[in-house]
Amino acid sequence: MPLLERSAWYDIARDTNWTPKYVEVDELFPPDQSDPYGIPVAEWETFDEPYKVSYREYVSVQREKDAGAYSVKAALARSSYYEDADPAYLSMLKLHYGAIALSEYAACQSDARMTRFSKAPGMRNMATFGMLDELRHGQIQLYFPHQLVSLDRQFDWAHQAHHSKNWAAIAGRHALDDVMMTRDAVTTSVMLNFAFETGLTNIQMIGLSADAANMGDFTFSNLITSIQSDEARHAQIGTPVLEIMVRNGRKAEAQQAVDIAFWRIHRIFAILTGIPMDYWIPLEKRDRSFKEYMTEFVGEQFERQLLDLGLERPWYWDIFLEDVETHHHCQAAATWAWRNTLWWNPTGNVGPRERAWLEEKYPGWNDTFGMYWDVMIENIRAGHPEKSEAVGMPAMCNMCQIPISNKGGTVWQARAYQLEYEGRLYSFCSTVCKWIFELEPSRYKTFNTIADRMYNGEISPNTPESILQYMGSGVISQGGRDAHDLAWVRAYDEPGATPRLVAGS
Amino acid sequence: MAVEHESDFAPLKTWSHLAKNRRRPTEYEIVSTNLLWSTDDDAPWAMGPDVPLSRWYIKYRNNSPLRHGDWDGFRDPDQLVYRTYNMIQDGQESHVDALLEDHSGNEHDEGLTTEWVGRLATFYTPAKYLLHTVQMAAAYLAALSPSSTIENCFIFESGDQLRWVSRTAYRTAELRSTHPDVGFGSQERATWENHPAWQGFRELMEKTLVTWDWAEQFVALNLVAKPAIDAALLRTLSTVAHDNGDTLLALLCRAQLIDSERTVRWSEALLRYALDSPEHGDDNRDLVQSWFNKWAPLADAAVTAYCSALAQAVDAGEVARELANHRESLLTPAAVASL
Structure with missing residues (x-):
């Protein structure tokens, strides 16, 4: 007799709800951890995951996936790819691993919360696989960069970044703590599985994979594609959760959870993905611009999924679309100027050819962000590279923990959105970050x-050196510098190059 | 600003936090150690202290009465990582596939007596509920673990339970197709909720599931409840199954024991780690003893109810005594010293 088909027994394995007798239902499923929306258990029992997998299939498929990823790594380990790689490309890897490895591991606990506290038995099983998936992603993204610490100490941040008080790591943790670590199982699923994993991870994992393949880094390209295949499966937990919420009169709460999480993660991923794609990857190796990816993956696919579920675009959609053309350009310039605070070496890489590309992809770039770079380039060419390094602390957004910044140049839009709350002045990068704060000030006000920290004495003495030290720069590894030692500026010396110098700057 | 020099940061052979060890780190250490950021500061999360999950983590994890100066120093004796877990379990699942295929080819289920088939419906197929409670509890402990090396063990434990929930469901479907009139696939919930044989385990696990302190739940789950479940379901049921001609169930129980024994190894290692703490070991021993005292009666009652209902020949008291002796041995200083 052949083995039974999965469908012959699958429903029995997800028919595991029972009525507790020795404890109350609300004790077994405390609303703060489980479902604060009070949706009946019978509704949760209709949860039907679109993608089904058995444990037996899971361990087999995942074993093969790991064999693939690790064997590609092993096969290429003896090549001198990383020794010879463009230092700006290595920066993309440093940023990626530092930001992602422990974040994925943290998501194990988000999935664990769903496994324990979801009232939907099918969801508990799917989240068990999700928990295992995130363990994979944490471990494999530590294993791969581990060999690179012998090449460059900045790779130590793959493990250290999220133990550090580096501003970029703080920004990442603040968003993740908000979206996936401190929410009940239902809201976590909406925020993590749907807004984050369905909405945004493919930008990082598919978009960067294409660029990595163009760069000849098949180890990394293959790795993140493999990771995304897991994400694509467990992300689907979010869809039936949203369907059940909408059907049970909780559309507004579902919408709000999507809107909060999508914005928060977008603000981080635009830096993580947008800057490497549009600045660091050499021009001839770029697959598409960040905006083009976002337009396809988010503007089309994610938006369609939202509407199919009976939800709306986030209320800030126009602000978001504007942010896709703005935020990462601001941060490309800001992180480069504050490069000694980073654990990677960013490149400016805005030579005449790159600027033409940026202008084509982002019409108006030269008249806005370009004018900032004009000043930097002029100073460097005049023999004052030190003037291209920022000193001091920029104003930080009290929500996303990213420097407050906006379009400069002729369409100056830089401003902070402020709020006085209980006697303290809070500043935000945008109306969206301010909106999130105002929804639940007690959640955010103490951070x-x-x-x-510079002004309250936590960083002491209040000197540039001690700020860097506090952030781990010069402690965990050397701080960032221009990846090409400013060589890209020399492109302006070539005959025919037409630098745009701003009079009087 | 300060300028550092490359020479200040000579390349490392491993992560800086492992570099102080003289030997080269294993894959396990590279990918498993010191991975939680929520234990770095007093506040687990960047969110305010009044956020329910901030309070929860402080109360039930950070302020647990079971204390150790370095939970990150714990090591899984099996040094399991995700990659090797899948390799091992893929192999184990292939073995189970082969067992199932072989026995269905031999018309195993057709050969079972009616009386035994009835007992399977009462004592075996409802076990998915019990296994699932362990899946849930282990997941809670993964979420509340004070270190990544502990968390990973719980993740695998939760995955193991899903494995056996699935295999029990598989067997339920097979038995239903051969013996359609016994209620396989439909009566399990009522049996789990009402049959006296299950009420001890149900009470034990419902109460374990709401014991929020991570360490107490760990002790209740992995040092008291799970050994009781293994003794009743995997050892006793397996023996009785064998005596009743159900070699398939006996072999499946044996396969499941391989997972359970792995859980026992790291759970007892974690207990020893807590008892060996120079600052807190003595207090920890007293504390675990008090938890044993609290939870053992529920586990004993569960084992007794299940085993004595399962078959008259079973000496339920002996099963409970063995469990008690083993628990006691875990706390004797001699046992600690010998390891």
């Missing part, structure tokens, strides 16, 4: 930005 000190890194700038606050």
Whole structure:
């Protein structure tokens, strides 16, 4: 007799709800951890995951996936790829691993919460696989960069970043703590599985994979594609959760959870993905611009999924679309200027050819962000590279923990959105970050930005050196510098190059 | 600003936090150690202290009465990582596939007596509920673990339970197709909720599931409840199954024991680690003893109810005594010293 088909027994394995007798239902499923929306258990029992997998299939498929990823790594380990790689490309890897490895591991606990506290038995099983998946992603993204610490100490941040008080790591943790670590199982699923994993991870994992393949880094390209295949499966937990919420009169709460999480993660991923794609990858190796990816993956696919579920675009959609053309350009310039605070070496890489590309992809770039770079380039060419390095602390957003910044140049839009709350002045990068704060001030009001810590004495003495030390720069590894030692500026010396120098700058 | 020099940061052979060890780290250490950021500061999360999950982590994890100066120093004796877990379990699942295929080819289920088939419906197929409670509890402990090396063990434990929930469901479907009139696939919930044989385990696990302190739940689950479940379901049921001609169930129980024994190894290692703490070991021993005292009666009652209902020949008291002796041995200083 052949083995039974999965469908012959699958429903029995997800028919595991029972009525507790020795404890109350609300004790077994405390609303703060489980479902604060009070949706009946019978509704949760209709949860039907679109993608089904058995444990037996899971361990077999995952074993093969790991064999693939690890064997590609092993096969290429003896090549001198990383020794010879463009230092700006290595920066993309440093940023990626530092930001992602422990974050994925943290998501194990988010999935664990769903496994324990979801009232939907099918969801508990799917989240068990999700928990295992995130363990895979944490471990494999530590194993791969581990060999690179012998090449460059900055790779130590793959493990250290999230133990550090580096501003970029703080920003990442603040968003993740908000979206996936401190929410009940239902809201976590909406925020993590749907808004984050369905909405945004493919930008990082598919988009960067294409660029990595163009760069000849098949180890990394293959790795993140393999990771995304897991994400694509467990992300689907979010869809039936949203369907059940909408059907049970909780559309507004579902919408709000999507809107909060999508914005928060977008603000981080635009830096993580947008800057490497549009600045660091050499021009001839770029697959698409960040905006083009976002337009396809988010503007089309994610938006369609939202509407199919009976939800709306986030209320800030126009602000978001504007942010896709703005935020990462601001941060490309800001992180480069504050490069000694980083654990990677960013490149400016805005030579005449790159600027033409940026202008084509982002019409108006030269008249806005370009004018900032004009000043930097002029100073460097005049023999004052030190003037291209920022000193001091920029104003930080009290929500996303990212420097407050906006379009400069002729369409100056830089401003902070401020709010006085219980006697303290809070500043935000955008109306969206301010909106999130105002939804639940007690959640956010006590957190000190890194700038606050400079003024309240946590960083002491208040000197540039001690700020860097506090952030781990010069402690865990050398801080960042221009990946090409400013060589890209020399492109302006070539005959025919037409630098745009701003009079009087 | 300060300028550092490359020479200040000579390349490392491993992560800086492992570099102080003289030997080269294993894959397990590279990918498993010191991975939680929520234990770095007093506040687990960047969110305010009044957020329910901030309070929860402080109360039930950070302020647990079971204390150790370095939970990150714990090591899984099996040094399991995700990659090797899948390799091992893929192999184990292939073995189980082969067992199932072989026995269905031999018309195993057709050969079972009616009386035994009835007992399977009462004592075996409802076990998915019990296994699932362990899946849930282990997941809670993964979420509340004070270190990544502990968390990973719980993740695998939770995955193991899903494995056996699935295999029990598989067997339920097979038995239903051969013996359609016994209620396989439909009566399990009522049996789990009402049959006296299950009420001890149900009470034990419902109460374990709401014991929020991570360490107490760990002790209740992995040092008291799970050994009781293994003794009743995997050892006793397996023996009785064998005596009743159900070699398939006996072999499946044996396969499941391989997972359970792995859980026992790291759970007892974790207990020893807590008892060996120079600052807190003595207090920890007293504390675990008090938890044993609290939870053992529920586990004993569960084992007794299940085993004595399962078959008259079973000496339920002996099963409970063996469990008690083993628990006691875990706390004797001699046992600690010998390891």
